[in-house]
Every structure is written in C-alpha cells, then in structure tokens.
Amino acid sequence: MTRAPRLFGTDGIRGEANRGILAPAPLAHLGQVIGRILRKTPQGFSEPLGRKLAGIDHRAAHGRPVPRTVLIGRDTRASGPMIESALVAGLLAENARVRLAGVCPTPVLAYLTRKWNAACGIVISASHNPAKDNGIKIISREGLKAPDAVEQEIERLVVAPPAAPLGPVGISENVHDRVSEYLEHILTQVALGLSLKGMHLVVDCANGATVELAPRILAQLGARVTPLHVSPNGHNINLRCGVLNTGPLARVVRRARADGAIVFDGDGDRVLLLDEKGHLLDGDFILALAARWMKNRGALLHDTVVSTVMANQGLEVALREEGIRLLRTAVGDRYVVQRMLEGGFVLGGEQSGHIVFLTDATTGDGIVTALRVLRICRELDIPLSHAAKTMVKYPQALVNVRVRRKPPLERIPSIAEAQERALGIVGSQGRILLRYSGTEPLARVMAEGPCHRDVRRAVSSLAATVKRCLG
Numbered sequence: 001m002t003r004a005p006r007l008f009g010t011d012g013i014r015g016e017a018n019r020g021i022l023a024p025a026p027l028a029h030l031g032q033v034i035g036r037i038l039r040k041t042p043q044g045f046s047e048p049l050g051r052k053l054a055g056i057d058h059r060a061a062h063g064r065p066v067p068r069t070v071l072i073g074r075d076t077r078a079s080g081p082m083i084e085s086a087l088v089a090g091l092l093a094e095n096a097r098v099r100l101a102g103v104c105p106t107p108v109l110a111y112l113t114r115k116w117n118a119a120c121g122i123v124i125s126a127s128h129n130p131a132k133d134n135g136i137k138i139i140s141r142e143g144l145k146a147p148d149a150v151e152q153e154i155e156r157l158v159v160a161p162p163a164a165p166l167g168p169v170g171i172s173e174n175v176h177d178r179v180s181e182y183l184e185h186i187l188t189q190v191a192l193g194l195s196l197k198g199m200h201l202v203v204d205c206a207n208g209a210t211v212e213l214a215p216r217i218l219a220q221l222g223a224r225v226t227p228l229h230v231s232p233n234g235h236n237i238n239l240r241c242g243v244l245n246t247g248p249l250a251r252v253v254r255r256a257r258a259d260g261a262i263v264f265d266g267d268g269d270r271v272l273l274l275d276e277k278g279h280l281l282d283g284d285f286i287l288a289l290a291a292r293w294m295k296n297r298g299a300l301l302h303d304t305v306v307s308t309v310m311a312n313q314g315l316e317v318a319l320r321e322e323g324i325r326l327l328r329t330a331v332g333d334r335y336v337v338q339r340m341l342e343g344g345f346v347l348g349g350e351q352s353g354h355i356v357f358l359t360d361a362t363t364g365d366g367i368v369t370a371l372r373v374l375r376i377c378r379e380l381d382i383p384l385s386h387a388a389k390t391m392v393k394y395p396q397a398l399v400n401v402r403v404r405r406k407p408p409l410e411r412i413p414s415i416a417e418a419q420e421r422a423l424g425i426v427g428s429q430g431r432i433l434l435r436y437s438g439t440e441p442l443a444r445v446m447a448e449g450p451c452h453r454d455v456r457r458a459v460s461s462l463a464a465t466v467k468r469c470l471g
Helices: 024-040 048-056 080-093 106-115 148-158 176-190 213-220 247-256 283-296 313-321 333-343 366-380 384-390 413-426 452-470
Strands: 013-016 069-074 097-103 120-124 133-139 171-174 200-204 224-228 260-264 271-274 304-308 325-329 347-349 355-357 396-402 431-436 442-448
Touching: 024 069, 024 080, 024 120, 024 148, 048 333, 069 080, 069 106, 080 097, 080 120, 080 133, 080 171, 097 106, 097 176, 106 120, 106 133, 106 176, 106 366, 133 148, 176 213, 176 366, 200 213, 200 247, 213 224, 213 260, 213 366, 224 247, 247 260, 247 271, 260 366, 271 366, 271 384, 283 304, 283 313, 283 347, 283 355, 283 366, 283 384, 304 333, 313 325, 325 333, 333 347, 333 355, 355 366, 366 384, 396 452, 413 431, 413 442, 413 452, 431 452, 442 452
Parallel strands: 069 097, 069 120, 097 171, 200 224, 200 260, 304 325, 304 347
Antiparallel strands: 013 133, 120 133, 260 271, 347 355, 396 442, 431 442
8 A cells, every 4th residue: 555645754744834735725624634533533632652641740630631622823924824724724624623822832832732631732833944934733632742643644634635524613712811821830830939030131032932921931030031033023933043043142142241041943842042151052961951950859760861863972971970871862852752751751852952851841842941951050059151061062063955855865875985984084983973854855964073173074075975966
C-alpha cells in the first residue's frame, strides 16, 4: 500500500501561508478530517506516554475529556485568522465544539488544553519562521505533541476527496479572556515566592505571541522591564528580532546597564538569555545551570538530563563532572519529551532554547524557563554571567544550506565522502552532524571539535558539497 504524502515535520505542518495545504479550501478539508476523526474517538487524541505525567506533575491532574472539544490558539501572523477560520469551518461541519483562545503562546495553549480537558488543541504558528510562513501543531489532550499515529491518520484521510458532512453543525466560542488562567498558574505556582525587585530586564518578544504575557508577568514579579518588539502588525513577527537575531540586543543590554535580557521566538516555546555583559546563554547553558541546581536540591530525578544530538560536548562534560547523565535524542522537542516520559526524567531541552521542566509544563515554555533561571540566580545571589561558568563550550559551527529536495543523505556518495573528510579535519575528539530540517527546506551542517579553525574549515567544506549536490 502506498504511504500518504507527509504533511507533518518534526514540529507539525509548516509552509508558506495561502499555498498548498495552508490555503483556505485545503485547510477547511483538514479541519473536517480532524473533526471526522474526533467523531470516531470523541475523547480526543491521546499520547500513550501521557499517563506518566500524573506521576511527575501532581498539579496538572487530567480529568475526563469533553467530547469533540478543540481549543485553538495562534501567534500574531496576518495569516493566522484566515487559517483559523478555515479550520473552524471544517471542524464545525463535523459537529465539533471549538474554543478560540486568540493570540497565545504554544505552551499556554498546551496548558489550557490539559486543564480544560479538551479533546485536542491546535496551535497556528510557524514558530521562528518569517511572517510569510505559518503552520499547524496538533496538541494531545494531555498537552503533549500529538502522537505519530494521529498525524499519520490525518495524512491518510486528507488526500481523499472531502466527505459529505454528517449531522448537526458544531458550535464555537471565544475564550480569549480565559488565557489569564495561565497567568494565575505562573504567579501562584511556578513563580511562587520569587521576587525580581531590583532587576532590570530587557525583554524581546519577537512581535509574537508573548507580547502581552511576558512583560506583564515579569513586571508583576517586581522587575523593571524594558520591552522590545512588542508591536505586532501581522508582518513583523521574528523580523530582525527574536531568538535568531540576538546580536543587536547585546548592545541594548550594555547601553541600558540591564541585568540581562530574555529573548523569545514567535510562539513562545523557545527562549534564550543574555547576561549583563551581552553574552548569549543558549539552551546548553540553561540546562547545565538548571541541572546542577536541581541535583543539589534532590529535584533532578535519576540525575539525568535529556537533550539532542545537537547538544554541545561541553554540556556532556560539565554534567558528567557533577555526576549527571546526559541522554541524547533526535532533534525535536517532541523526541526530548518522549524520552523524558519514558524514563521518568524531569529536565530536558535543546540548544535552540526549547527547555522542558516537566514538573511545570508539558512542552517547551519560554516564560517558565526564564523564571526558572532567574529564580536560580536570585537564590544563589549570582548575576546571569555566572551561568556561563557552568560549562565550557567546545567550538561548534552550524551552516544551513537551502535544498531543492531531500533524498537520503547517506545515498549520495559525494556527500558521504565529504562527510568523512570533514570528520578527518576535526579529529577524534570532534564530530560532524548532517541532517535535514524537519520544518524548512534546509540541510543543517554542524561541526564540533577542540580547534576553532578546524571546525570552520570542516563545516565550510561539507556545506559546499551539500550545496553543490542539493542546492
């Protein structure tokens, strides 16, 4: 049997808005497909490993799902309302009950999906991608990324012609005002007892989904907040701002003599920090700092951290010196969370800034992560620059190569040979990683090793071969 074409990458459906599956008619069909599946399984999309959350997070007990209820949130892209309307039309045609949360970060939607016992959640966002792109993430009723089986069933059904709707039309309602329940959760549980009085923080919201919540939460905790990129117009999300554009922010921090900066991506599930000197603290530094702090308090279950193959070797060395094990997964926060649930681990994440504190959230949550780091600094009475001392990074270089197609890399002899040559350049203490992006038409070429010059030479050589073969 021929397998249905892939729609879902490592983080949902992603592409240019108003084209392909992200055009109005296909989106309405997609909504109808999701609604049709919920007719068969009205209790919703369940991640089998989600049952293990009860043993990890006692504060988020999950009740009986409300049949066929779908919670939808989106970021600030101009295409968001169009995509939302088309999906809602298809869902209502299948008698779904739709609750519209409006603009809200991905982790907020995941939290509310679990708290409100929805059958599933849908996030309309393309995360760190430019404004012309958009995407769709399906959230399970436990607040996790939907399992592969659900995505495969959607892919199988969406290629068939639209079916005639059955029975009555569903209902939709706006629940924008109830997003404040996440704010209450943060202030009364995650940040309980935390005071940021006396701290000056620059906050870059990337003109995305955190523009309302992040500055407000930090200010209510006592911080003096200098907000940046908090005026979304539908077209400026991630535009020269956010986690992929932190360079100019260093100058702002130093000029303002701030205690640091917090930088979000478009949908708020990723965060990076800058210390008071303007130095970047990525996900590896955050994991190293949090792991040591949690272990010293007996809170790091099984003395284990989960990250991906992209994690710097310096992180592994630093954790090993503290008696902490690092487990690696494929790239993608869904794989990190899956491994955490399998092993009963509570801390994991990615170098890119997806950090998961499983006792506080079921997915990467930029606001939760920032507050965790700030709490550690407050309790230890250290500036953010001390976080950089928790590990020494190996030199690492990453080059993204735009590709026209994605054939198996190992089947291209010239690329395999170039990869071997690159490995020879970085030596036995180095490593080479070559993979396709799961969300963009890119090949990611990474080199790591003890010598900066060799790392740059290796990554440049391999990237040039990939570009020649696939670019």
